[in-house]
Amino acid sequence: EPEVTQTPSHQVTQMGQEVILRCVPISNHLYFYWYRQILGQKVEFLVSFYNNEISEKSEIFDDQFSVERPDGSNFTLKIRSTKLEDSAMYFCASGTVGNYGYTFGSGTRLTVV
């Protein structure tokens, strides 16, 4: 069964550093998403991406965040200058019209120290 692959599974970074979280969506999917879950809190929507542009973003997704699909297979989330409160599990997802909902990856746990 096709999977969304996220790397790395766990990343530790120092406060103020830039971090890039990587995702390989399912190959024929056209819609891409990032969600995050801070420990003990709900899974929250960050951003959706379609046709090489952001289609929707939440209030969390400020100027410190950016997304990119640099080639035909990867979808990345960049946090420019990490804060302690960015520590969370970040989930990538992809979907396409007619698909049975999204497919999520297994997540990247980001720890900012």
Place this chain on the structure above:
Amino acid sequence: AQSVTQLDSHVSVSEGTPVLLRCNYSSSYSPSLFWYVQHPNKGLQLLLKYTSAATLVKGINGFEAEFKKSETSFHLTKPSAHMSDAAEYFCVVGRDRGSTLGRLYFGRGTQLTVWP
């Protein structure tokens, strides 16, 4: 605005007994509703979705959920729990019934424990 309340943070059942995970939602639209499951170190897997007039929705692994508009509920059930059902379950609401691709709003999750 959409929101989801999962009424139990933890549910424990014995293997072979029924499972009930409760969910209430609030939506400004006619929503789409989902249940996702997350096993340890795995991604969020779609169990089932409600997007149409059929109020009883069957999903994978014997799970089903019933959409009750009058009660704004979408409870997840399974007649007989299996050890492999132990996981965290998320009730999720989407923006509108016609689309499964829009922004999703998650509940806090219910951790299901299954005792032998």
